[in-house]
Amino acid sequence: MQIDWIRTEAPGGRPVYQQIADAVRAAIASQRLADGARLPTIRQLARQLGVHRDTVATAYEALAAEGVVESAVGRGTFVSARSPSPGAGAAPSFHPTLAPLVERLLDFERARPRFGSSPDAVALHALVPDPSLYPAEAFRRALNRALARGGPELLLYGSPQGDPGLRELLARRMREAALPVDPDELVLCHGASQGIALALRLFCGPGDAVALEEPTYNNALGAALALGLRAAPVPMRGDGVDLERLEQTLARPEVKAFYTIPTFHNPMGTTTDLDHRRALLEVAHRAGVPVIEDGYEMDLRFEGAPVPPLAGIDASGMVVHLFSFSKSLFPGARVGAISARGRLREALLALKQASDLSDALPLQVALAEFVSSGEYDRHLLRLRRVLRARRDALCDALAERMPEWARWTRPEGGYQVWLELFGEIDTHDLLADAVAAGVLFAPGSQFYHDGRPSSAMRLSFAMADEEALRRGVARLSEVVANRLRDGTPVATRVPV
């Protein structure tokens, strides 16, 4: 079947899936495709247009979501009988023109790997703390006490800055972690994820660029993209960012801030030492570019000596520091904090107010209760013990199962190991096999701003216990071995 009613535009225009969807809509409107008509198969259309099958599938999914077409498993895709057509007297459907930024964000979201929900699969992909470790009952009691004591006043709008009691407690903990901060310099926010977006907005307007490590936290890439910022990637080199390349990047006038994860880097799991941190601050200071330090796993060191955070070493106020309870406790309270001084603090409050006025006081006050009662520290003791054992189980299993040239990091805290396979493997291409084999991982490509192929992957020991980690690595090593047998060339170079 030759499809003559669709042509795609020159590259660089609208996303191809949209062009396909529009062509189908137009063909229906012009009666070229009648109600009930069968659409070409995804494979046919992809071949004819020379595009990836996923692109066609996305177009068909979008049309199905609008009710324009219907899919029947094994039969194909058909024009809906109830499809609105101009002649049918139905209300004309509105085809919104989304902001170009939003179109780009949708493309970014579509590129995220989708994981099936096989209950048996070992989940090494997600950086979400294990719910079986949450002190949910203790938190419920803290929340209940807080609301009983606080009464209706807790249900008012909070100040955009957040509960003073929790800020006081956090400032004390930060001071003990070599991060001198005044409670008044903290702005509570909706998890570190909102903290990233707010901190970026402090310095960067649309069209500006933000320097960031590559690989880096994929949701930081999403936040920057959604704000209309360009990524100015700086490669990781060893445990931290390449400082020479950082200096070059920060010298570019459009680069207005540098986002970094110096401790238990996501996705790499590495931590920089004091010398690297001092040198990094020197570079930033010379360039006059502020630093956004993501300290989301600050409380999760299970081994080795802590290194002071950048914000604690810097005395000039050029480092904005992000904290979150989402990884050290649980994400469901949606509480994080940003530390910033002077005008930065004032500007953060204005941005927070313009974003959503304020956060939910009951959860902040419950967390304050939970922290001050000692429950949080008790939880951390247990969690760190569990994480250390899991880290050992994962790294031992990798040593036992993976090819000899593979390399991985050995984090002293947090949840993630970066496994590098080298050569021409794109780990994204292993994902389907891995899902079939019952193990999920995060392909390296998703931590690059342009989604480029990566021979590495992030393995998380957040959700899987030791037994599951061993099972998962065994399955993963089979997938890798099979792919190697299939002939994918693998270089045997080792990291420098």
Next chain:
Amino acid sequence: MQIDWIRTEAPGGRPVYQQIADAVRAAIASQRLADGARLPTIRQLARQLGVHRDTVATAYEALAAEGVVESAVGRGTFVSARSPSPGAGAAPSFHPTLAPLVERLLDFERARPRFGSSPDAVALHALVPDPSLYPAEAFRRALNRALARGGPELLLYGSPQGDPGLRELLARRMREAALPVDPDELVLCHGASQGIALALRLFCGPGDAVALEEPTYNNALGAALALGLRAAPVPMRGDGVDLERLEQTLARPEVKAFYTIPTFHNPMGTTTDLDHRRALLEVAHRAGVPVIEDGYEMDLRFEGAPVPPLAGIDASGMVVHLFSFSKSLFPGARVGAISARGRLREALLALKQASDLSDALPLQVALAEFVSSGEYDRHLLRLRRVLRARRDALCDALAERMPEWARWTRPEGGYQVWLELFGEIDTHDLLADAVAAGVLFAPGSQFYHDGRPSSAMRLSFAMADEEALRRGVARLSEVVANRLRDGTPVATRVPV
């Protein structure tokens, strides 16, 4: 004392207060102003520079916040002894360059009226529901039950779309309110305030314009400003927006969306009829411009027949509807909802995820419990009764006390009355007298994108009971009468 170390730039450059603060910093750095030196008084400097005293005060406050200067009541402002100076060996202080958008947002925030916290003052300024009416105990029990039943799973990240149970309940309520919506077409968000920001981002990128009624909700103006959007104001005319002017405005190519509050308009309290709504949708449809309908007071009608929301009348999917519990229950749960179809819903989810990943499930599930148990409807019955009595008390007091040419609206729901005094009064100028007399109101100027003087004010009956409303209006009428005796010219024209 002639101050020769400060000059302000030509208009259009950086905010003047910043130029002043920078000049002071530079004078300290160059030792022109020594530690402990006295700065010129606010009055002196304002006179010399030909700027408002508030501008100088803002500069001095910013410097004091940084610790650069110190103020002593009755003595003046001095260079701090501990002020960091380059020669003193202290760490050089970082003077951040904020994104230009943020500077504009800070200027907008500074223009908000500041209200003293006199406990005796009658609060007619704030649109915050009265905490003495919150069913806080019932909500605490619902939250406690929800957490006990839901356990650790409730403390995971939720989906960006929010709890399916609450969406189901909300969709049912909306259908009963003539707004046919599927649970899958709802995206829960962090109050309608976040809903406004997300909905604007769907259609408008930096540099685009959003059409909005004037006067309008001041935080919507702030949200647009923070996103780098220009306001394209359309005047209110009677109960709703002037449709001819709307048509002209929506024809401008940079206008990408129209934000409107058709029911219990904020700040005016008015509601448009079905004919106006149909005509408005016609205008929007002809222009191809989507509509963002703020339905934040949907559940608060205490009189008269409900008018279907725009999103219920429109069948094309061009209306994005916002709902919130913040005014009908309490703001502290920070739960609102956006209804949107097809690609709009998909884009909203991507924007929500890039903003803060997801909201707190415990509060959403507790609200679902609270709604399904009937507690929410019981609360609404009581609240509407109270609000109606307060509306009557406020309007009766205005009729008794205000000059005969004054006019005000009589809302059929919600919390606010718009009082128009006409003539050359700028109600912002009455604020200091009113605070001194023990009554607070929201000056009309804050509901205009450019903060232009307004002879109107918003009076809220959210927080004050009937007795307090009568007392407040009595005080307010004295303030107005005094100002008239002082000779402010007052026109006696009446509204057309």
